[in-house]
Amino acid sequence: MDVEIARTLDGALAYLASRPDAEPIAGGTDLMVEMNFGRHRPKAVVAIDRIDELRELLVAHGRVRMSAGVTYARMLREEIGSPAMRQAARTVGSPQIRNAGTIGGNLGTCSPAGDTLPVLAALDASVVLRSASGDRRVPFTQYMTGPKKTIRRHDELVVAVEWNDAGDAQVFMKAGTRNAMVIAVASLALVVDGRRSRVGIALGSSGPTIIRATEAERFGEGLMDETGWGRRRVPSDAALAELGSRVAAAARPIDDVRGTAAYRRHVLSVMARRAFARAVLLA
Numbered sequence: 415m416d417v418e419i420a421r422t423l424d425g426a427l428a429y430l431a432s433r434p435d436a437e438p439i440a441g442g443t444d445l446m447v448e449m450n451f452g453r454h455r456p457k458a459v460v461a462i463d464r465i466d467e468l469r470e471l472l473v474a475h476g477r478v479r480m481s482a483g484v485t486y487a488r489m490l491r492e493e494i495g496s497p498a499m500r501q502a503a504r505t506v507g508s509p510q511i512r513n514a515g516t517i518g519g520n521l522g523t524c525s526p527a528g529d530t531l532p533v534l535a536a537l538d539a540s541v542v543l544r545s546a547s548g549d550r551r552v553p554f555t556q557y558m559t560g561p562k563k564t565i566r567r568h569d570e571l572v573v574a575v576e577w578n579d580a581g582d583a584q585v586f587m588k589a590g591t592r593n594a595m596v597i598a599v600a601s602l603a604l605v606v607d608g609r610r611s612r613v614g615i616a617l618g619s620s621g622p623t624i625i626r627a628t629e630a631e632r633f634g635e636g637l638m639d640e641t642g643w644g645r646r647r648v649p650s651d652a653a654l655a656e657l658g659s660r661v662a663a664a665a666r667p668i669d670d671v672r673g674t675a676a677y678r679r680h681v682l683s684v685m686a687r688r689a690f691a692r693a694v695l696l697a
């Protein structure tokens with residue numbers, strides 16, 4: 415296997431453009447597993463973990479930009495970004511995985527169980543893709559087209575994700591078969607953005623892609639209109655139960671080794687109720 419170590423973004427993009435059989439490698443926590451199990455062996459890899467331009471994490475004019483090389487450990491160390499993203503980062507793997515694994519790699523693999531992905535969907539984030547011929551920005555919901563399928567072209571890198579700074583009222587929840595080092599049986603990210611009067615709810619491990627629970631989002635916004643945005647009033651149990659039902663109805667889960675479809679719907683409705691009640695107290 416040819417291994418190219420890129421020091422600049424332009425160098426990595428030029429290599430990808432010249433080698434259609436090459437793939438990027440960042441932390442290697444997904445790609446090396448595939449290689450070690452003999453499931454996938456690219457002819458060439460370009461290491462992108464030494465590229466400074468991919469390490470940016472900043473807020474400017476109310477917009478967060480998290481570059482592809484930001485690791486989970488860094489998300490946890492720095493206050494910038496999103497509270498739900500930090501909660502998701504805390505659940506990922508072990509300290510070793512959190513030190514090496516990156517948001518760009520989570521987007522490169524794009525598994526429905528990827529823990530940052532429901533957060534990006536709930537935040538209405540955009541994925542910034544770059545090739546030698548320029549940048550394009552795509553809403554996350556258009557970027558992911560199926561399980562481990564995206565619209566990214568071979569010669570493009572994910573360089574960053576961007577979203578509007580949505581405040582503190584954000585929650586990420588993940589149900590698994592144990593408390594740590596676990597792939598989500600189902601996960602949920604919920605954002606109550608008082609500045610924009612918007613509720614975002616997205617589900618992981620609940621269908622072939624990350625799913626936005628749009629009817630539940632509109633219902634949640636109606637509840638916030640009634641109780642008052644920023645007034646920190648938890649809606650009634652009946653209202654929360656209705657929100658939970660709408661979230662469960664949005665899911666398209668399957669039965670698999672990790673859980674049944676019925677269990678996934680149940681756990682999603684419970685997580686939605688709890689997440690909304692928790693988020694309104696943070697608004």
Ligand SMILES: Cc1cc2nc3c(=O)[nH]c(=O)nc-3n(C[C@H](O)[C@H](O)[C@H](O)COP(=O)(O)OP(=O)(O)OC[C@H]3O[C@@H](n4cnc5c(N)ncnc54)[C@H](O)[C@@H]3O)c2cc1C
Pocket residue numbers: 437438439440441442443444445446447462482483505506507508511514515516517518519520521522523527528529530570571572573595596597
């Ligand atoms: C023990 C273990 C536990 C784990 N636990 C979790 C967990 O709890 N939650 C979770 O979500 N994931 C988990 N993972 C999976 C993995 O750690 C994450 O998906 C991580 O974000 C991958 O990032 P990476 O930088 O290591 O990616 P890599 O392995 O380097 O790359 C993954 C894929 O993305 C592509 N890629 C990498 N960077 C880019 C880029 N900038 N642009 C385009 N394509 C790119 C690569 O070509 C490759 O196809 C776990 C993995 C292991 C081994």
